[in-house]
Amino acid sequence: MSRLIKERKGAVARLVLNRPEKHNAFDEALIEELTQAIDEAENDPSVRVVVLAANGKSFSAGGDLDWMRRMAAYSEEENLADANRLALLMQRLNFIPKPTIAAVQGAAMGGGVGLVAACDIAVGTAQVMFGLTEVRIGLIPATIGPYVVQAIGERAARRYFMTGERFDAATARELGLLHEVVEDLDAAVARHVEALLLGGPEALGATKKLIRRVGRGPINVAMIEDTAARIARARAGGEAREGIAAFFGRRKPNWQA
Template sequence: MFETLILATDPRGVATLTLNRPNKHNAMSAQMMDDLAHAARQLDRDKAVRVVVMKGAGRSFCAGGDLGWMRDQMGADTDARVTEAHRIADMLGALNAMSKPLIAQVHGNAVGGGLGLCCVADKVFAADTSVFGLTETKLGLMPATIGPYVVARMGGGHARSVFMSSRLFDAAEAQRLGVVAKITTAQDLAAEVEVEVQAYLKCAPDAVAESKEMVLDLGGAPDKAAIDASIAALLKRWDNPETAQGIAAFFDKKPPPWA
């Protein structure tokens, strides 16, 4: 059903949503963004689904936005860039608002948009070998559309320590920043997630959904003004010459002019 995802639901109502571009470290293409948005809405409507586990195939959870997709934006007009910015924002919003509990099972890299996916999950379990980061500024970009969700999860003070530097950090720091709830070995990761799943299966489904809705209403979700501001910031950044220089330098395998 999906080109870039594997979605399977077991008889208990546990849905596993697997990002499935392993040869690209599950970097998010436009197709993957659309698939994630559609999957979130489908799972939200499915009364048989009790809880959703999101994970990545291959060596990484998600390496962020696909760089080929980013490079395409350099030659795009304003309308096309607006469309793509809304594509990301709509995907994150659909996952964040999903009425079912969303558990992220993270291994390998979770950087850029991959960290954004962590920040729209209700609980994140990470392998102790996982690597996190907001690496956009190194490319002349910024963590714009994921920004409202990152700040909502970390808080402003914690976000400022990693938002601008493109510095990579480990699972222990991600836990201190409020992104990761529990760290375990890669071998024990699935088992730890299963313990969390079992807890939800003992709860009344509608009560869980209404509790999540209340959390979001009480401040767990960015408002429309924040989302619109993040899109405007991304569009402005695409017009800055640094962005073209940074992306070109990456593909040319040479340092950007500011490095």
């Protein structure tokens, strides 16, 4: 059975974690499959939105126990190579220049929290439980750390990284890890997909880069000049010209169905 199911519906690529018997815990094989699938979606111009979901009761229990047992017997060099593969997955998911949506049900633990944090939009059911429990087995949430801290903030990370306590969907919403807590996960994802497909593909990718740029550091002359250069490039581009012409022509731009 494939650890990852890849589905297509129009411009939407749906990547479904498919180890329900293991609560979608990931090992080196799933990490490789998911990284490759994200790269394929990035390089396919017909894909405009990526949805990350999971089969079974849980979104992801994080690292597979058998995988972690094998890692414990690795040398430090082997562990570094293995950790770099997980770090690459998180990087690819976070920086793919297309909007991503995490559809979360059940439990999301450890690395599963990292997957949610690396997505642009995250929706979950009221039954979702999160936990960053690495310290309880003598590990640290290292490769997922940058994305989770950006999602929930340093102050909250100090608590949840170090206590390893679980927190529910309502708390995740308050922390910013989830954008919405919903009853119908599929309907919520469909609503966000519909909204995202209204945006220009190039504009969405550029907006993701803009957020990363302005979300860090002080507002200074360099940042102001950078933002001016970004909008100037966008205005001069063909997508913006098409969008403005469509608006005044009272028609849909060519990227909308």
